[in-house]
Amino acid sequence: MPDLHDLHTLSAAYALDALDDLERRAFERHLHDCESCSLEVREFSEATASLAARVAEPAPARLHSAVMSEIGRTRQLSSSSGRPARRFGQGRLLAGAAAVLLVIAGVAGLGGTAWREHRLAQEARTTAAGITRVLTDPDRIETTREVSGGGRATMVMADGGAVLSTRGVPDAPSGHEYQMWVMRDGTVQSGGILSVQDGDGSAFMTGLSTDVRLAVSVEPAGGSERPTTTPVVELGAS
Amino acid sequence: MVGRQEVAPGLSSVPEPGETTEALLERVGRGDEAAFEQVYARVADVVFGLARSVLRDPHQAEEVAQEVLLEVWRSAARFDAAKGSARAWIATLTHRRAVDRVRSSQASRNRDQAVASRSNEREYDEVVEKVERTLDAERVRHCLDGLTPRQRDTVTLAYYGGRSYADVAGLLKLPLGTVKTRMRDGLIRLRDCLGVGSDA
Numbered sequence: 001m002p003d004l005h006d007l008h009t010l011s012a013a014y015a016l017d018a019l020d021d022l023e024r025r026a027f028e029r030h031l032h033d034c035e036s037c038s039l040e041v042r043e044f045s046e047a048t049a050s051l052a053a054r055v056a057e058p059a060p061a062r063l064h065s066a067v068m069s070e071i072g073r074t075r076q077l078s079s080s081s082g083r084p085a086r087r088f089g090q091g092r093l094l095a096g097a098a099a100v101l102l103v104i105a106g107v108a109g110l111g112g113t114a115w116r117e118h119r120l121a122q123e124a125r126t127t128a129a130g131i132t133r134v135l136t137d138p139d140r141i142e143t144t145r146e147v148s149g150g151g152r153a154t155m156v157m158a159d160g161g162a163v164l165s166t167r168g169v170p171d172a173p174s175g176h177e178y179q180m181w182v183m184r185d186g187t188v189q190s191g192g193i194l195s196v197q198d199g200d201g202s203a204f205m206t207g208l209s210t211d212v213r214l215a216v217s218v219e220p221a222g223g224s225e226r227p228t229t230t231p232v233v234e235l236g237a238s
Numbered sequence: 239m240v241g242r243q244e245v246a247p248g249l250s251s252v253p254e255p256g257e258t259t260e261a262l263l264e265r266v267g268r269g270d271e272a273a274f275e276q277v278y279a280r281v282a283d284v285v286f287g288l289a290r291s292v293l294r295d296p297h298q299a300e301e302v303a304q305e306v307l308l309e310v311w312r313s314a315a316r317f318d319a320a321k322g323s324a325r326a327w328i329a330t331l332t333h334r335r336a337v338d339r340v341r342s343s344q345a346s347r348n349r350d351q352a353v354a355s356r357s358n359e360r361e362y363d364e365v366v367e368k369v370e371r372t373l374d375a376e377r378v379r380h381c382l383d384g385l386t387p388r389q390r391d392t393v394t395l396a397y398y399g400g401r402s403y404a405d406v407a408g409l410l411k412l413p414l415g416t417v418k419t420r421m422r423d424g425l426i427r428l429r430d431c432l433g434v435g436s437d438a
Contacts, residue, residue, distance in 0.1 A: 012422035017337040018396040018403040042322045044425045046434035049329035050378045051397050057287035063300055063307075067278065068271075070304070071311045076269060079315035131409055132391045136399040138291050163409075202409070 015044035147233040155235040165202040179219040259324035267315030292336035292400035381431035389424030
């Protein structure tokens with residue numbers, strides 16, 4: 001839930017549809033009484049509409065025929081109404097989707113914690129940019145699988161990069177860690193340690209070809225050179 | 239912010255006749271199908287492209303685009319030009335609906351299916367051609383370039399990727415408050431650069 005006192009600062013997140021369902025409703029109630037917020041939301045919506053224009057793509061011809069034939073059967077609303085017609089999204093949002101994703105720079109090799117932290121600091125910026133690229137690529141491929149032992153893992157892949165994230169995964173047994181593997185043409189390479197906290201973990205990898213499969217297995221702390229247990233999940237783009 | 243004769247940039251991919259999209263919507267609200275046909279020509283590519291940016295799957299994007307365009311027909315009479323431009327109204331409808339769908343459990347169930355139909359998708363992609371760059375698109379790009387990388391990351395992840403700000407915070411490893419601030423600073427900068435809203 002949002003802090004009610006900072007509803008004012010939510011106008012941008014609202015205009016970007018980046019609020020969850022509860023926050024969105026709270027903010028919309030607030031909008032009724034806040035003239036300056038309404039004005040700001042309107043201005044922001046004009047700005048985001050410009051962002052929309054940038055991703056225009058030729059709509060399929062069959063969309064045109066479908067829409068034109070539907071309007072003949074679709075009753076129009078009259079202008080007089082108390083309820084704004086634009087409020088209609090009924091989709092249910094995933095509850096509590098606010099996962100804390102820990103991004104680690106899981107590139108090649110294993111290395112110790114110190115190495116990883118050093119690497120992390122160095123690459124934090126590039127990593128953020130890389131993740132953004134992958135997650136906003138219109139051609140991204142997304143796969144979700146159940147993890148044996150509980151939880152789910154999702155892989156989003158685009159342009160040689162992959163974001164692997166988990167939700168609801170149990171902690172690795174004491175003295176063990178989750179390790180990622182990159183598999184291609186019968187070869188297996190370590191993808192680094194996947195640190196999972198409260199079920200959530202996330203890693204970003206680059207330099208992948210689209211035909212790789214990713215797997216995660218439970219390994220002794222520090223990692224293994226080859227998987228020593230059956231992977232708890234395996235994800236591929238195809 | 240409406241009332242100028244020039245139509246706000248971007249939504250139009252056809253030569254602009256004299257009538258504004260706002261004026262056309264008024265006629266659509268009275269059941270004028272020819273006016274709707276013109277509105278469709280102006281907005282369909284943006285509606286479809288935006289839905290596809292968020293949903294990624296062209297088939298789902300097409301479904302959402304159809305819902306949105308029918309909603310435009312249905313509620314045109316309730317469009318209020320005093321509250322914003324036609325293109326902002328339609329882009330908002332589109333983005334909201336695409337985001338709701340991508341966050342619904344139905345969408346996650348469909349994910350595996352979307353991967354399974356990947357080969358179809360590729361064929362489809364070959365047919366799809368990028369819309370030609372207009373001066374307006376260049377201007378938007380210029381303004382996006384004016385954001386700090388962090389502002390740009392938060393704004394584009396939320397808008398083009400359909401992510402919630404909590405997701406963005408997790409992915410970029412930033413505190414929630416920081417993400418909210420960056421979204422806000424980013425949109426303020428975008429708004430000022432694009433010069434939208436200042437003529438209200």
